[in-house]
Amino acid sequence: MVESLLECRAVTKSFGKLVALNHVDLTVNEGDMLGLIGPNGSGKTTLINCISGFYKPTSGSITFMGKNIVKSKPYSICKTGIARTFQVPRPFLRLTVLENVMVSAGGDRDFALKCIERVGLSEIKDVQAKNLTFHQLRLMEIARGLASKPKLLLLDEVMSGLNPVEIEESIKLLEEFRETGMTILWVEHVMRAIMKAADRIAVLQEGKKIAEGKPKEIANDEKVIAAYLGERYTL
Numbered sequence: 001m002v003e004s005l006l007e008c009r010a011v012t013k014s015f016g017k018l019v020a021l022n023h024v025d026l027t028v029n030e031g032d033m034l035g036l037i038g039p040n041g042s043g044k045t046t047l048i049n050c051i052s053g054f055y056k057p058t059s060g061s062i063t064f065m066g067k068n069i070v071k072s073k074p075y076s077i078c079k080t081g082i083a084r085t086f087q088v089p090r091p092f093l094r095l096t097v098l099e100n101v102m103v104s105a106g107g108d109r110d111f112a113l114k115c116i117e118r119v120g121l122s123e124i125k126d127v128q129a130k131n132l133t134f135h136q137l138r139l140m141e142i143a144r145g146l147a148s149k150p151k152l153l154l155l156d157e158v159m160s161g162l163n164p165v166e167i168e169e170s171i172k173l174l175e176e177f178r179e180t181g182m183t184i185l186w187v188e189h190v191m192r193a194i195m196k197a198a199d200r201i202a203v204l205q206e207g208k209k210i211a212e213g214k215p216k217e218i219a220n221d222e223k224v225i226a227a228y229l230g231e232r233y234t235l
């Protein structure tokens with residue numbers, strides 16, 4: 001049997017009375033491009049925070065490469081091979097693109113340059129982060145994620161705030177990632193993007209996973225349509 005890369009079992013996270021995640025099971029296998037969707041406040045970012053060690057689940061287990069990581073700190077989780085982006089980018093504003101990415105690459109300049117090339121920012125590698133457009137900042141965040149050579153990359157709404165042209169470019173980039181067999185758990189609200197570029201999609205509603213399947217199955221799932229899509233999504 002092939003062991004899965006990441007196993008979330010009955011992951012629950014409460015904030016006082018609010019149950020942000022309620023017994024969520026999620027499996028990510030090597031090479032998966034797993035999308036995670038759900039209405040605002042359904043717990044998507046909370047799950048990313050639990051997996052990356054920024055929050056400690058109230059109960060449940062998270063296993064990465066066979067090791068329970070619920071008690072691990074973000075830094076050591078990153079070292080074991082999970083990288084993440086933030087819904088709101090957190091760059092070092094006074095550093096250049098290259099310098100920002102080098103920080104995540106542990107100072108490896110050549111590898112940082114490769115990551116920058118991968119996301120299409122080579123031409124502006126010497127520009128300070130404070131002078132980037134929002135789209136460029138998002139791409140730099142992805143490059144920083146790649147720079148730690150993760151076995152699993154967590155992306156949190158990397159398309160929010162982008163215009164339609166930028167979204168198309170980002171879809172292409174993520175499709176390239178999928179083709180090259182990267183393992184990605186990708187939270188997104190741009191439905192068109194996730195329907196096109198994910199292999200599988202899980203759906204959260206009020207902290208519970210209500211569906212999981214191929215994009216086509218999810219687009220036609222009555223529960224998902226009622227909870228989220230509003231109307232049938234045409235692929």
Ligand SMILES: Nc1ncnc2c1ncn2[C@@H]1O[C@H](COP(=O)(O)OP(=O)(O)O)[C@@H](O)[C@H]1O
Pocket residue numbers: 015018020038039040041042043044045046047
């Ligand atoms: N640090 C926190 N303290 C209190 N409540 C939180 C915290 N983080 C998230 N929440 C709450 O948990 C719920 C899920 O939030 P979140 O995971 O950010 O949703 P999503 O990313 O799906 O929009 C929301 O009701 C949010 O207000």
Ligand SMILES: [Mg+2]
Pocket residue numbers: 044045046087
């Ligand atoms: Mg969120």
